[in-house]
Amino acid sequence: MVLSGPYAATEDGEPRLGAATAVLPLWLLPNADEDADQPGSALDRARTGVTHAVTVMQQWLGDARWGDGPLVVATSGAVTVRDERTDGFGDAAVWGAVRAAQAENPGRIVLVDVEDRDALTDAVAAVLASGEPEAAVRNGQVLVPRLTAVAPATAAGPAPDPAGTVLVTGRPDPSAVRHLVARGARHFTVLTGPDGEATKITEAMTDSAFSCEVLAVPWENTDPPRLDAVLAELPRPLTGVLHGVPATDDGVLGSLAPDGLDAALLQVAAPVWWLHEATLGLAPAFFLVTSPTAGLLPRIGEVAQASGTAFVTALVQHRAALGLPGQVIAWERDADGGRHGTSSLSDDRAADLLGTADGGPSVLVPLGLDAGELADRERYGGLPPLLAALVRTRVRDGGGTDPQDGRSGGGASDAERLRERLTGLPADEADEVLTELVRRQVAAALGHASAADIDPDRAFRDLGLDSLLAVELRNRIGATTGLRLPAGLLFDQPNAAALAAHLRTLLAPPEEAPSASVFAELDRVEALVGEAATHDEDVRAGVVARLREMADRLTGRAADGAAVDRDRVRTATDEELFSLIDGLDSTI
Secondary structure, eight states, X not given: OBOSSSSOBOTTSOBOXXXXXEEEEGGGSXXXXXXXXXXXXXXXXXXXXXXXXXXXXXXXXXXXXGTTOOEEEEESSOSOSTTOOOSOGGGHHHHHHHHHHHHHSTTSEEEEEESOGGGHHHHHHHHHHHTOSEEEEETTEEEOOOOXXXXXXXXXXXXXXXXXXXXXEESOOHHHHHHHHHTTOOEEXXXXXXXXXXXXXXXXXXXXXXXXXXXXXXXXXXXXXXXXXXXXXXXXXXXXXXXXXXXXOOOOGXXXXXXXXXXXXXXXXXXXXXXXXXXXXXXXXXXXXXXXXXXXXXXXXXXXHHHHHHHHHHHHXXXXXXXXXXXXXXXXXXXXXXXXXXXXXXXXXXXXHHHHHTTOOSEEOOOEEOHHHHHHHHHHTOSOGGGGGGOSSOOOTTOOBOTTTOOBOTTSOHHXXXXXXXXXXXXXXXXXXXXXXXXXXHHHHHTOSOGGGOOTTSBHHHHTOOHHHHHXXXXXXXXXXXXXXXXXXXXXXXXXXXHHHHHHHHHSOOOOOHHHHXXXXXXXXXXXXXXXXXXXXXXXHHHHHHHHHHHHHHHTOOHHHHHHHHHHHHHOOHHHHHHHHHHHHHHO
C-alpha cells in the first residue's frame, strides 16, 4: 500500500489494520518539486522531508496495530549511484534520519531510492526480497551501498595559493588545518561563534615554523547575508574553504519534537549550504568538509546529526557532479567517537590520511577498524550493512554463534539454539542460563571485557547503562533471543536477574498439562481401533477385551472382580444374565 501520511486509509478514512507493509513516497509531499532552482530550496526540502519522515516513523513505530511489518521510506534521486548527477539530494537528509531510526529499531524500516517513480511497487518488492535495509533501484537492478578500501590518490589535488585566503568555518579539525598549512596555506579568515573555539583551533595549528596570519570574524551561522559581506571584504582572493561539521543537540527517535529537530538539522546543514551558494562565483581551489560519520553510520540517538551530515555529504557530491571542487572526509575524531566496531583516529593518523586523500573521491571515510568488535556486531545484528564488505571473519549460510560461549552454531541461529537449550530445564536452571546471557550482553554494551564485571542484582542505571545504551542492549538481546522487545524493556526489568526471569516467561516452552498427553495417546489408540475393525473376528474380540480391561482399571474395578463377573456370566440363568446386563449399563 502507498501512503502520503502515517497510515494507509480505507474508504471510511480509518487506518487499515494488520497491514504487512506501508510505503511512504517522499515525492508526494506538498511542493516537493516546485521552486527547485530557487536559493535554499534543497535545504528547505531537507527540512520538510526530515520533519515529515520522522513524524511518520514515530507514529508507525508507536502503533502496535501494525505489528512487525516494515515501513518503506521511498525517495527519488536522493542518493548518487555510480557518479550519476541527481537534483534530489535534499532528500539525502531523510536517508540520514532513517538510518538513525534503523539503528534504534532493526528490521522495522527500509530505505528505497528509485529513478522510475511509476515502478515503485516492483522496486519495493525487490528490495524487501533482498533483505537489505537500504538500496537504490536503477533499471530494475537492486544496488546496495558498501564501503570498500581505496588506494591513495595517484595525483594530489589543488594546493592552496599561499597568497590567497582560506575561509575556515564551523568546528575545524586541527589535523585539517595543519594539513593545509603543510600544503602552503598562510592566510586564514576564521568565521567564529561567541565561544571563539574555531579561532583557537586555527591559531594553535598554525603556530609553526611558517608565518601564518589568522583573522577572526564574528559570524552566527543563521546570517547568510553576513557571509556574503565577509566574502566581499576578504583582504586576499579566496583560495579555499575548510568547514568542520559541529555536533548538535540530539536524541532517540521518540524524544524528538519537530521544532527542536529542525533547529538541530539547521545547525549542521545550513552553514555548508550557504557556503556552497556564496562561493559559486568565487572559484575556490578546494572545498573541504570534515564531519562525523553519523550520516553514514549513525549511532543510536543521532537522528538530527545523521540527517544533517547526510545532507552535507550529498551536497558535496552534487558539487563534484557539477565540476566544482568538493570533498568530504567523514571520520571519528573524538575520544569516544568509535562506533559499530570502528575507533577514533589520532591527530597524527588523521594528518597522514588527509595527505593520501588529496585528489581522491568526493567522499572518503577513513576508519580505524576493530575486527573483533565488527564480528561481534555482525553476530547480534548490530553491524551496518555499509561495513559488511570490510568484515573478514563472517558467519555465513545462516550460521550463528553460541550466545554463551561465542562458538560457531553450524547452521542454527542463536535464537533457535537458545530455545533448544532452555527446553526441559527447570525454572531456576533456565534463569541461570538467561542471566548469564544478559550479563554477557550488558558487558558488551558497556565495553567490559568480561560478564564477571556485571552484578546481576545491581540496577542497570547504576552499572552506567544510559538511555542510549539501553536501546543497544535491547537490540542485542532481541537479536540473540529472536524476540521483538519493547522500547521500555529495561525500565520494567531493572537488573539482569529480573530481565532474565522475564525472558524465561517469553522463551521457555509452556509446561504441558498431564491431561494433554493422555488425550493425545487416546487419539492415537482411537486411530488404531479404527484399523482393527478391518481385521477378522478373533482380532476384534481381543481388542474389545483389552479395551474393557483398561476401562475397568480406569473405573476402579479389580481384576479379580472381573474374573468373578466372568464366572457369573457362565453360570447365570437367563433372568440373572439380563439383570447383570442392566447393572453394567448403569456403570458405563
